Amino acid sequence: MLIPKEHGAYGQLAFPLVTALAAGRLTVPALAVAVAALCAFLAHEGLLVLLGQRGPRAARDERRRARRSVRVFGGGAAIFGLGAVASMAPPIRVVLLVPLALAGGLGAMVAAHRERTTAGEVLAAVTLSSASIPAAMAGGLPADAAWAIAVVFAAAFSAATVSVRAIITPIARTGGPTRTTAAAVIAAATVLPMALRRTGAIAPGAVAAVLPVCVVATMLIVRPPPIRRLRTVGWTLVAATALTALILIVALRRVG
Numbered sequence: 001m002l003i004p005k006e007h008g009a010y011g012q013l014a015f016p017l018v019t020a021l022a023a024g025r026l027t028v029p030a031l032a033v034a035v036a037a038l039c040a041f042l043a044h045e046g047l048l049v050l051l052g053q054r055g056p057r058a059a060r061d062e063r064r065r066a067r068r069s070v071r072v073f074g075g076g077a078a079i080f081g082l083g084a085v086a087s088m089a090p091p092i093r094v095v096l097l098v099p100l101a102l103a104g105g106l107g108a109m110v111a112a113h114r115e116r117t118t119a120g121e122v123l124a125a126v127t128l129s130s131a132s133i134p135a136a137m138a139g140g141l142p143a144d145a146a147w148a149i150a151v152v153f154a155a156a157f158s159a160a161t162v163s164v165r166a167i168i169t170p171i172a173r174t175g176g177p178t179r180t181t182a183a184a185v186i187a188a189a190t191v192l193p194m195a196l197r198r199t200g201a202i203a204p205g206a207v208a209a210v211l212p213v214c215v216v217a218t219m220l221i222v223r224p225p226p227i228r229r230l231r232t233v234g235w236t237l238v239a240a241t242a243l244t245a246l247i248l249i250v251a252l253r254r255v256g
Contacts, residue, residue, distance in 0.1 A: 102127040122161055149252070155193060
């Protein structure tokens with residue numbers, strides 16, 4: 001079967017979901033949401049091949065594997081998704097519309113062949129992060145805590161994505177964000193949790209949690225590393241994201 005090749009996207013889905021499950025309770029609907037989100041993510045590679053988004057050769061040579069992947073993973077997403085809906089409280093079902101709506105927008109980007117643009121990658125990060133909202137609420141966390149997880153990770157991933165693309169753009173000589181643009185995105189990612197916290201929209205802990213990734217992103221644009229160190233950059237961002245998750249888990253377990 002086919003699975004997605006975008007390694008960073010696995011972390012963009014896993015870190016928020018693991019944080020939501022660890023901060024809340026491991027209930028049946030919470031686990032069902034997490035498994036459904038994972039299956040939907042795994043199904044998209046086969047779907048892209050069938051739609052010709054991976055090129056005519058892949059559409060021809062990988063068609064059988066792609067169909068099997070869509071049947072298995074897509075079926076899993078449907079089964080666990082319906083199980084989540086059936087087992088969760090009615091008020092929580094409404095928040096399932098958030099990741100579904102974002103997924104629809106991302107699908108439009110894919111159809112327009114814009115999923116690999118900066119905007120497309122940022123939307124993908126936000127969409128993957130949003131799956132944590134119903135998982136967290138199904139696990140017993142209040143709405144402000146659930147939104148805190150999604151907002152923090154969406155902001156952190158956006159900052160990381162734009163900063164990495166900004167340092168790669170001059171090397172690859174392709175169109176992309178400038179370091180000035182990246183600095184503005186990092187600033188927005190840092191300020192957004194503060195602003196939402198002041199309105200009471202998200203729980204305490206979110207303000208500090210976004211800082212590890214934003215600090216690393218700032219360092220990248222202030223002193224861009226050589227191309228040979230991009231692997232190190234990736235692992236540094238993973239470590240910063242893990243710290244973000246730890247801060248959120250500690251803070252939100254007190255809230256829950």
